Amino acid sequence: MGDAGRNHPGSGNAGMNDGERAPWRVAVLGASGLLGRAIAAELAASAGFEVVSTAMSRAGEGLHRLDLTDTPALERFFDTHRPRTVVLAAAERRPDICEHEPARARALNVTAVEAVARAARRHECRVLAISTDYVFDGRDAPYLPDAAPHPLNAYGQSKLDGEEALWSVTRDGCVLRLPLLYGPLEALGESAVTSFIPALQRASAQHPAVIDNWAIRYPTFTLDIAVVIRQILERDAAGRPVDGTHHWSGDEPMTKYAIALNLAERLDLDPSLIVAQSTPTDATPRPFDCHLDSSSLEALGIGKRTPFKQGLDLVLGNWAVVQTG
Template identity: 55%
Template sequence: MFKVAVIGASGLLGRAIVDELAATTGWQLAQTAFRRAGPHQTTLDVRDAQAVSRYVEHEAPDAIVIAAAERRPDVCEQNPDAARALNVDAVRSIATAARQRGAWVLSISTDYVFDGTQPPYRCDDTPNPLNAYGRSKLEGERALLDSTDAGLVLRLPLLYGPIVDWSESAVTSLVPAIAASARANAAPAMMDAWATRYPTFTPDVAFVIRELLTRYADGNPVCGIAQWSGDEPMTKYDIAQQLAGALGLNARLVPLPAPADATPRPRDCHLDASRLETLGIGRRTPFNVAIRAVLDAFPWRGDAPTAEG
């Protein structure tokens, strides 16, 4: 039976991948997590190369999906060595173990490998990351492709989907400030209206990954670099407006026309997804439909969002 190991299965994207594969395939799944390992997941610190090697040898997967990473730009900027340990060294260890096993491996990267000055970006455009996060992910891409010929880098933009807390996605992390601004006599919430993002629904990404895994299982692997992205351009201010509407909040939102983040971020890194589209791979759920599903599934109390409901 075809077996897939999902590394980082407890995270925002990892959960979506596991849900998609469990619901639509008869494949055997092996799952790892670190801080939030569940009953069907193996606790694995991907920074431990020997532990990674032992895990892959023991599980003997046919394919590996790496969904574990340090994805917070500010955290990467403050501690680039820690970011490299997860985003570069761990990818190399997993890819090396995959090659020894003869497994195909898919690693998640980011639109932040580009500087945002000349979108849309094709797979073969020259990267030029502006911050430590982008640099670490670009190094991770090279670590994967240098370690195995049977690997695929999948670049993705801003992700959102079913959450366990508001901070899991940069989309839903806006909700507490939006809700606070709707209270009587509250200060308005300042929202970036400078950078354009392309929010992408994690169940759609999981669908894409399942399609890629199916091609590999059928003997038609996609290797090298591919990209997937939502197709609705939105600033944080645009996203906040949609969130407020979906939550029924009369929020006070103020657009910021210039970058306000301490860590430099690119202005527009729209990813060209034509390589996958040409293969007939892809699915895009409209943002207004997807975000309502996310919010409906996550309980909250009036104007005080809470994980407990």
């Protein structure tokens, strides 16, 4: 990061020793979402950070309402809260919506990224923007961060264009690409790891659940990603920022069919009612295998991986509590 004179604690808090260092203020945009919730909670639990969280439809206690497509509101937010780093977790991440409502998807996934980057630059604030493995076509895994992107669908294209929108404004920032996410839920539909649970529960001998056994996914736990992001931001706050594009991924390859068998075991469902679908049937094209090589972050000592079965147990256990509570 060409950041001579930037306001890192080492420079901006000149004269203070480490014990007196002011918390690093981070704005988490999209903190009501599957990933944003985990990030905001992880940072809030760390004494080194002060967190300002935003949401859209789920704004409420502790969550400021901020529509990222409203540029004047975004500017007011930066003027009021003056974050040192902004984590951009808000996005339209549903591939089918991106395919059928491209203008709506691009307003959030592209135009708003550029607006955030511009506001951040004016306030000497770094941006960490979340992106996706869907920027790749899935034909040549594993992918290093500098591998040539080639999205197959409108979602992947909008996220790639969002990355480029960030880089058109500043090189002082980080793009973190992630694969299929799962983590503590507010609704089963929030994650593609859990969204087909109702179909598994409805399955019968006459109508088995037919689940994709073609595409390879690397389900990645949101609580692990939150740790990765905290570790990245700790480097920011120490004046050793992590710039450029990086990847983080779980390391257990599995198809949705394999995920379904894990779910069936955990939920005591009959696995013989789940049928493997060996060719892709999705209306929206999806890549075969986008395994993200995470070595650039691992080389910095950054990373955390919870075994899938353990993460799933935690998610389903929490979900049972949410249901009965």
